[in-house]
Amino acid sequence: MGLVSIPRTPREITPVLRLLLIAWLLACGAAVSARDYRYSDAHLHYVDFFQESEGMDRLFKAMNAAGAEHVMLAGIPVAKKWHEDEPKRPRYYAGDDAGVYWYSATDVLVAAAVKQLPPERRRRVHPFLSGFNPADKNADAHVRRMLELDPGLWQGLGEVFTRHDDLTALTYGDIPRANNEAMTRIYHLAAEYDLPVMVHSNITSKRERNPLYLAEIEAPLRNHPHVRFIWAHAGTSMELHRHQEKLAFLRPTLERLLADYPNLYIDLSWTLLRPYLLDKEGAPDPHWLALVERYPERFMLGSDLVGSFGNLGEHLRAFEPFLDALPAKVAQRVARDNFLAILPGKQGL
Template sequence: MCSLLVLGFLIHLGFEAQAQRQDYLFNDSHFHLTNYIQEGLGIKDFLNLIGEDVGRVALFGIPLQQTWSYGNSGDFAPTYYLESDAPLYYYSFTDAHIALEYLSLSEKEKKRFDPMITGFNPSDMYAADHIKRVLLAFPGVFTGIGEFTIHKEFVSPKVAGETASLTNPALDRIMETCAETGLLVIIHNDIDIPFQKEGREAVYYRQMVDMVSRHPNTTIIWAHTGLGRVVHPVRDSRGIMRPVRYPNQMELIEETLSNPAYQNLYFDISWDEVAKYIISTPENIEGTARLINKFPDRILFGTDVVAPKDKEMYMGVYRMYEPLWDKLFPETREKVLKGNYERLFDQSAKKVRAWEEANKN
């Protein structure tokens, strides 16, 4: 009888712990602790900011540093890439900074974060070596790479040196390294060019999915579904006298998620700039909800907040999406906000730890 009581008590504790683990609003698959001049909250301050409302957070800085060129802006010190015409450059120390912030936490606190490697130049053939070097320098820390950028409105032209490309062998080498090590990939790549005219195929879509299909053993999250501040959803090109009709944004994503050649590809709906498109009309909300309900295992939520000043700022994107959350099936909402994150990041962490153990000095 005593053993049965003990067993019952332990089962109760297990259910209670499970309930506590689920008693939060979301896991954040896309968060920048620091900004374009490598400033932001300390990780413990960030933990205090989010409290118990958030479960786990994919933690990264920003791999690009904004130059303060006195000849360009004088005494004005730019903190954002739109505040200066001076170039951006890759800032590799961001990886050490993120690792040291993470290592300052208690073991319990560490379970709240999944740090990511970002401080590499994706057009550099040595970038893959940097990634492995970071893993071995900080074993037990990193789960993936990213968010890193290939094509991004206003940012790509400002980056000093060679322009990144989806067809560059350096990117293939990075993806092969992630397949080898188990690292998860979060990549920013605009689906189209800014101010693209309707009636044409999205410029970068085909290159992106071709890259994904070349690396079937690499788990890839396409950040923001390829959208941006002015890279708006691809429009339907129906019209009189048009001999060709190209798919619109929803159709492209549905086509991609339906294709087994891209089964290693996932999308996140992070960033308030993306949310503004999705919630702009009832039709967009309904269409997005229909798509996510059809593919509940392939979409993740993230905030894409950069160095938040307060909790209101941090929670803003989640609140913006409330009309969308209301349209999702309960089980779909649970996967998008929590389950997909845990499944993908846990799988990657297990593989990365095994690779580190096998390759340690």
């Protein structure tokens, strides 16, 4: 191999060569500092509110493109009704005033899809059982039957829909709460089977500028210390942000809860990205960075996609400015490892 002659004095470095050297140094610096994140998507729904899905091939194509090595896979515990008086089928649960009803077959759909996977794909998928009515004290008996029907298949429970924006008002039957007696029975079952539980429980209403409903999630945290709780979106939602751009009390509340309850884990899915983790200019918030660094094992990422997976990479990569501002080891925990660490047997680690 021949040697390349490099100019040794400033006069020998032409302007063009100087630009090339600068570009080369910048490229080298970028290569050294860039992080190649591997992800676990801690919050993804295999089906939508009509129990339809793009299917496993589309899911794995999206996972591979996004660098998502593992995914939590849940159904949707309710189905949207196409009302007799509606001329057009709604596209989302909030598309019209028709209600939604509890739909246990969602878990049958998830289980059937998972069982058909070859071993190398199946190890990357972590099914959560969600198709039960959390306002029914019979729910724990149903969940137990489902766990016994497919031993070892289910690795968690949820996303359990309790207080959930306008979906709450649209749901037929009694309204569930995260601290009701039916859910208490579910938590005891989760502890028995060592299963984490993901709960959607809004922290407040559209117009109250205080943690109005905090007791509904805090009581289970306090009363069931042996259950690992994943709080979906930390109690936030896009609907809340339409009325209140930012919940000023959210971060201080999380600071206290994380200190008081070592069984609390936070799903940093899309409604937390802005305006909390990143500001309007896309810069990471230093207070949230400090909070994640203080509890590096308690945060995880989720896309919260429902039945359609083409945007998976876009959703996960949107967190990279925040991850890049964290220490590398902490960032990789948040991006991938923390979700796997709370599964039974820490599957995937």
